[in-house]
Amino acid sequence: RIAYVNGRYVRHADAAVNVEDRGYQFADGVYEVCEVARGYIVDMKRHLDRLDRSLRALSIAWPMHRRAFELVLREVVNRNGVLNGLVYLQVTRGVAPRDFLFPAQAAPAVVITARKVDPAIAARRAETGIKVITVPENRWDRVDIKSVGLLPNVLAKQAAKEAGAQEAWFVDTDGTVKEGGSSNAWIVTADGRLVTRPAEHGILRGITRTTLLEVAAGLGLAVEERGFTVAEAKAAREAFISSATTIAMPVVEIDGSPIANGHPGSMVLSLRAAFFDVAEKCQA
Numbered sequence: 001r002i003a004y005v006n007g008r009y010v011r012h013a014d015a016a017v018n019v020e021d022r023g024y025q026f027a028d029g030v031y032e033v034c035e036v037a038r039g040y041i042v043d044m045k046r047h048l049d050r051l052d053r054s055l056r057a058l059s060i061a062w063p064m065h066r067r068a069f070e071l072v073l074r075e076v077v078n079r080n081g082v083l084n085g086l087v088y089l090q091v092t093r094g095v096a097p098r099d100f101l102f103p104a105q106a107a108p109a110v111v112i113t114a115r116k117v118d119p120a121i122a123a124r125r126a127e128t129g130i131k132v133i134t135v136p137e138n139r140w141d142r143v144d145i146k147s148v149g150l151l152p153n154v155l156a157k158q159a160a161k162e163a164g165a166q167e168a169w170f171v172d173t174d175g176t177v178k179e180g181g182s183s184n185a186w187i188v189t190a191d192g193r194l195v196t197r198p199a200e201h202g203i204l205r206g207i208t209r210t211t212l213l214e215v216a217a218g219l220g221l222a223v224e225e226r227g228f229t230v231a232e233a234k235a236a237r238e239a240f241i242s243s244a245t246t247i248a249m250p251v252v253e254i255d256g257s258p259i260a261n262g263h264p265g266s267m268v269l270s271l272r273a274a275f276f277d278v279a280e281k282c283q284a
């Protein structure tokens with residue numbers, strides 16, 4: 001495997017960053033994960049738009065021109081022979097002697113990796129669906145920035161695993177569902193409306209979420225962007241999560257309560273099936 005590190009393509013096994021990289025010491029950096037499907041990087045432009053937003057929010061400069069960044073992403077995918085899988089990129093504020101204040105000199109540091117993932121794994125998982133637990137929201141209020149500071153997400157997802165589930169939903173004190181540890185949360189109401197929380201505040205604006213809203217519009221589905229509670233989700237006709245790596249993945253159980261008959265719903269499966277017809281395909 002080949003990784004891109006600060007201007008060089010290196011063997012993945014030899015890839016290394018400086019011990020004083022601020023990403024390592026302060027989680028002072030941002031990242032993106034893009035799906036690679038049939039040799040295409042899915043929704044690359046939207047991912048780079050969000051990267052731009054995250055970088056601006058933290059006053060980190062682009063490490064290179066955006067066009068160059070696109071070329072490097074494609075190159076890493078190609079050099080790793082990834083037809084299906086994912087490409088990971090992270091940009092940190094760079095390397096400087098440890099100090100909280102922004103360094104005057106440091107150039108942003110970049111790491112890009114790619115890896116193959118067999119699409120049959122997610123396809124099989126979608127046939128049975130996943131289980132979700134709920135956990136209290138304990139993150140900061142700038143989760144709209146895709147920061148590499150993911151410790152609450154790590155702990156929540158580990159708790160999910162230990163409970164026999166595959167995702168954890170962060171829940172506000174008022175009982176509304178924010179989002180998953182690495183996904184956005186959706187339900188389908190008894191009368192067939194698709195519901196997901198507005199992305200203006202308190203969640204990451206998922207790229208898959210945005211594209212799925214377009215898929216839903218194309219299918220003529222009724223959509224409500226509003227908050228929903230855990231109780232409403234448990235009583236819903238369907239529940240599911242979305243992310244670049246899972247696309248739209250049925251949720252069949254929340255905190256041990258089966259959703260509807262405990263099988264994946266039909267609406268999430270049609271959204272999933274139509275996703276790649278709508279998503280932007282960037283030749284890798």
Ligand code: PLP
Nearest residue numbers: 182183184204206207208243244
């Ligand atoms: N919310 C969180 C906290 C995430 O970490 C992710 C993806 O990793 C998402 C939502 C889904 O975003 P996307 O669809 O862009 O992958």
